[in-house]
Amino acid sequence: MNWYLISPQLSLGALALIIVLLDLFLKEKRILGIVSAAGLALPFGFALSLWGHQETILSGMLAVDGFSLFFCFLFLGIAFLTLLYSTDYLPRIPRLHGEYYALILLSTTGFTFLAATGELISIYLALELSSLPLYALVAFLKDEKSTEAGIKYLLLGAIASATLLYGMALMFGLTGRTELSEIAQALAAGGIREPALLLGVVLLIAGFGFKMAAVPFHGWVPDVYEGAPTPITAYISVGSKAAGFAVILRVFYQAFGQPAWLHADWSLTIAVLSAITMTLGNVVAIWQGNIKRLLGYSGIANAGYLMVGLAAASNIGRSGVIFFLVAYTLANLGAFTAIIAISNKIESDLIEDYSGMARRAPALALILALCLISLTGIPPTAGFMAKVYIFSAGIQAGFLWLVIIGVVNSVISAYYYLRVVKVMFLSQPSSEEGVPSSGALRAALAITALGVLLFGVFPYVLLHLAENATLLP
Amino acid sequence: MSLLGEFGQIGLFLILVALFTITLVLLPIALRYVGLVPRKPSPAKSSTYECGMQTIGETWIQFNFRYYLYAIGFMLFDILAVFLFPWAVGFRGQLKAFGFIVMGIFFFILVVGLIFAWKKGALEWK
Numbered sequence: 139m140n141w142y143l144i145s146p147q148l149s150l151g152a153l154a155l156i157i158v159l160l161d162l163f164l165k166e167k168r169i170l171g172i173v174s175a176a177g178l179a180l181p182f183g184f185a186l187s188l189w190g191h192q193e194t195i196l197s198g199m200l201a202v203d204g205f206s207l208f209f210c211f212l213f214l215g216i217a218f219l220t221l222l223y224s225t226d227y228l229p230r231i232p233r234l235h236g237e238y239y240a241l242i243l244l245s246t247t248g249f250t251f252l253a254a255t256g257e258l259i260s261i262y263l264a265l266e267l268s269s270l271p272l273y274a275l276v277a278f279l280k281d282e283k284s285t286e287a288g289i290k291y292l293l294l295g296a297i298a299s300a301t302l303l304y305g306m307a308l309m310f311g312l313t314g315r316t317e318l319s320e321i322a323q324a325l326a327a328g329g330i331r332e333p334a335l336l337l338g339v340v341l342l343i344a345g346f347g348f349k350m351a352a353v354p355f356h357g358w359v360p361d362v363y364e365g366a367p368t369p370i371t372a373y374i375s376v377g378s379k380a381a382g383f384a385v386i387l388r389v390f391y392q393a394f395g396q397p398a399w400l401h402a403d404w405s406l407t408i409a410v411l412s413a414i415t416m417t418l419g420n421v422v423a424i425w426q427g428n429i430k431r432l433l434g435y436s437g438i439a440n441a442g443y444l445m446v447g448l449a450a451a452s453n454i455g456r457s458g459v460i461f462f463l464v465a466y467t468l469a470n471l472g473a474f475t476a477i478i479a480i481s482n483k484i485e486s487d488l489i490e491d492y493s494g495m496a497r498r499a500p501a502l503a504l505i506l507a508l509c510l511i512s513l514t515g516i517p518p519t520a521g522f523m524a525k526v527y528i529f530s531a532g533i534q535a536g537f538l539w540l541v542i543i544g545v546v547n548s549v550i551s552a553y554y555y556l557r558v559v560k561v562m563f564l565s566q567p568s569s570e571e572g573v574p575s576s577g578a579l580r581a582a583l584a585i586t587a588l589g590v591l592l593f594g595v596f597p598y599v600l601l602h603l604a605e606n607a608t609l610l611p
Numbered sequence: 612m613s614l615l616g617e618f619g620q621i622g623l624f625l626i627l628v629a630l631f632t633i634t635l636v637l638l639p640i641a642l643r644y645v646g647l648v649p650r651k652p653s654p655a656k657s658s659t660y661e662c663g664m665q666t667i668g669e670t671w672i673q674f675n676f677r678y679y680l681y682a683i684g685f686m687l688f689d690i691l692a693v694f695l696f697p698w699a700v701g702f703r704g705q706l707k708a709f710g711f712i713v714m715g716i717f718f719f720i721l722v723v724g725l726i727f728a729w730k731k732g733a734l735e736w737k
Contacts, residue, residue, distance in 0.1 A: 155723055162730040 143188065143195050143202045146181040146210050147250050153177040154243035161236025171228075174239045175221040178214055181250070185210045194256055198317040201256040208460065208607035209253030209384045216377050216467060217246040222582035223475040224369040226482055226575060231278060231367065238278065241271035242373065249377055253384045256392075258306045258316040261385055265302070265349070268381060269295050272374060276366040287365025294358045295348065302345025308338030309393075318393040326396035339394065339404050343411070346389075349382030350441045353415040363434035368481065371430055372474030375437045376467040383444055383459055390448070391456065401451060405535075409449035413543045416442025420550045428487050429477055432554060433470065436513060439551060440466050446544055447528040450535035457604040458528040464600060465520035465593060469512035472586030476506035479575040479583075489558055494567025502573055503562045505587045510555040512590045515548050520593035520600075527601070680733045684725070691721050 141148070157174055164170065185207050194201045220242055228235055248268025255261040273295065277288025310316055312335055313324035324330065347355040363371045394400055419439030426432040444466075447459035477487070479502055484491050496503040512521035525548065532541040575583075593600045642648050659665060698706070698714055706713075728734060 155720065158723060158727055162727065 140193075140195060142184075143191065143193060144200060144254070145184040146188070146207075146214075147247055147254065149184055150178075150181040150214075150243060150247045150250060153180065154240050154247060157236060157240040157243060161240065164236075167235040168225075170236050170239050171221055171225060174243060175218060178218050178221075182211070182214050185214070196260075198319065199257045199260045200251070200254045202254060204607040205384075205388065206254035208603065209380065210250045212380055212464060212467065213246050213249040213253065213377065216373065216380070216471070217242060219471050219475070219582045219585065220369055220373045222578045223372070223471075223478055225578040227367060227369050227478050230482070234278070238275070241275050245269075245271040245275070245373075245377070249381045252381050253388075255385065255388070256318050258309065258318075258321075261389070262299070262303060262306065265381075265385070266299065268378075269299070272370075272378070275370045276362055276374070278367050278370065279365075283365040284367070285365075287362045291358055291362045298345050298348030298355065301341050301348075305338045305341030305345055308334055308341065312338065318389060321393040322395065325394065325400065328397050335400065336403065339400070340407070342389065343386075343404070343407065346382050346386040347411070349378050350386065350444070351379060351382075351438050352411055352441045352445060353418045353438065356415070356419075356438045356441075359438055360431045360434045363437070364428060364430050364487075368430065368474060368478045371433075372471055372478075375433065375474070376470050379437065379441060379444075380463050380467065383448070383463060386448065387456060387459060391451070395451075405449050405451045408445050409537050409540050412442050412445030412449055413540055414442075415439070415445060416544060416547045420547045420554075423551070423554050426554070427489055429489050429492070429558065430487050432489065432558070433473060433477075436551065436555070437470070439547065440470075440513070442547070443525065443528060443544055446532040446537065446540055449537060449540065450528075450531040452531060452535055453605075453608055454527070454534060455531035456608040457601065458524070458531040460604040460607055461593075461597070461601055462524040462528050464604075465512065465524035465590070468586045468589040468593070469509040469519070469521055472509035472583060472590060473506055473513070475579060475582045475586065476502045476509070479579055480506075480573055483571070483573040489561055491568070492558065492561050493565035495562040495573075497567050498569070498571065499573035502575070502583070505583050507559045507562065508587055508590060510558055512594070514552045514555045516552075518591065518594045520590045520597070523594055523597040527597075677736065680728070684728055684733065687721055687724055691718070 153174065156177070157170055160173065161167070161170055188202060189204075189207055191202045191207075193203075200206075221239065224238070224242075228238065231238065245268050248264050248266070248271070251264035252261065252268055255264050273288055273292045276291050277285050279285075306316075309321060312330050312332065313321045315321050315324060325335075344355055348358075351359045363375065366374065390404060394404055416439045419435045419437070419442055423432055423435035423439065426435060440462075444459055444462050447455040447462060449455075450458070480492065480495060480499065481487050495506075508519065512519035515521045515525040517523075525544075529541045529544055532538075532544070639648065643650070694717065695714075698710065702710055
């Protein structure tokens with residue numbers, strides 16, 4: 139077989155291994171961060187050279203196509219930004235810096251594998267590979283809140299895995315295959331009309347819903363977001379969500395596209411869940427006083443918007459989801475990067491303590507405001523274009539009611555996003571001290587802010603890529 | 612026979628097992644209520660019998676917490692052994708050099724884990 143086709147994933151795993159080994163013999167841990175960030179160029183280069191391939195390997199277990207490579211780039215980007223903005227946070231963690239870098243890289247390896255899976259067992263393995271390092275990372279601070287978050291995440295994650303496995307077992311039992319394309323053929327033949335099939339689909343939605351942070355599988359989100367180290371919160375908020383959507387897009391579009399009644403069933407299920415998810419996320423976010431919890435609920439709400447594109451079950455819906463994911467990733471990472479710098483200085487995550495931040499740190503406050511505006515979906519940001527695409531996909535698929543709920547929700551969300559902006563720009567500062575930040579963190583801020591503006595003004599660049607990525611065999 | 616029928620047989624046995632267990636547990640209690648079982652305790656009866664020893668201290672003692680590190684280390688090589696057996700069986704058949712290299716990589720990754728544990732002092736009993 140051709141090992142070259144999974145070289146991005148393999149090189150990423152090897153990089154993590156090298157970091158573990160280097161960590162044992164190096165005293166200066168900062169070098170590890172630099173090696174990790176620079177080493178990402180290797181998998182990136184491999185993925186770039188693979189662009190345009192359309193193949194499956196290991197008898198269908200993994201697929202190399204536009205879709206998997208696009209997500210590979212997305213996850214590598216997320217990992218790179220995470221390593222950049224972690225530099226300001228790491229001094230707050232007393233030890234184990236080498237493990238921190240290695241675990242992030244291992245988790246990214248899992249994510250990139252997950253995007254390339256074409257078969258149920260490898261989906262499960264990749265999911266575990268991506269989750270296990272995250273459980274450890276969430277509990278990294280070892281204080282009360284962080285440990286509690288880690289245990290919660292571990293236990294609920296284990297239950298979600300079990301649910302997912304049960305769903306997969308039902309699928310395997312009904313069709314006798316684990317490859318998605320073979321399952322699609324068995325289902326398309328139309329002979330299987332059993333309640334167990336619907337149960338299997340529902341269990342799969344539950345398992346993936348945990349990763350996507352969709353209601354009613356969102357219980358872990360606020361606590362884990364609040365307790366985890368902030369860079370890890372940022373990493374989970376975008377990485378885990380993108381992975382969840384990547385895998386559910388592939389499974390549901392590729393395996394459950396036929397017969398029509400099954401398609402209509404899961405599409406409607408996801409549409410209803412989507413309406414509940416965005417409403418609950420937005421309404422509860424209004425009452426949050428902690429900015430990490432606020433972004434947690436905003437993440438739930440955004441999962442709701444993303445599910446509109448999933449429910450639309452069309453090619454435009456799919457490219458809409460991908461576009462939205464990129465826009466959300468940029469805006470959310472940008473916001474979290476600013477939060478890391480600010481909370482490092484003021485040692486608080488409460489929104490009221492952000493008062494007058496525009497005078498203390500103009501650049502940080504401006505970019506945080508820009509990212510929050512993008513999350514709200516106001517032009518000229520990427521978040522606006524993302525919502526336009528995803529809602530138009532919803533309307534084309536006949537979910538007008540869902541889109542109306544989505545638009546109403548966007549208006550609700552403006553209240554709590556802009557409240558943060560108001561506190562930063564209109565309130566009096568409590569002190570005049572500036573907010574220091576490292577060069578790496580500023581670079582991460584600049585990248586996200588540029589991306590948010592670039593894809594807001596010239597969305598066609600990204601949309602073109604997203605449409606290419608959705609051309610599945 | 613249908614799948615459900617086959618599982619039905621197991622279900623039948625499950626019911627039997629449950630009944631059997633419940634009966635065995637409830638029977639002595641029921642007999643005691645009826646008055647068939649006398650109860651006359653004395654110091655000699657409730658003392659430790661023949662080969663038993665008088666216990667010293669509490670039974671809830673604290674084990675050294677470090678033990679779990681060894682458990683994890685053991686797991687690592689347990690899994691390695693599980694994979695080595697089928698590999699060794701298939702080695703002479705088709706795997707040849709390819710199988711050797713792949714197992715070498717797998718082995719290397721595990722050895723990195725061992726070196727990591729060693730360097731971090733997980734193998735010292737402190």
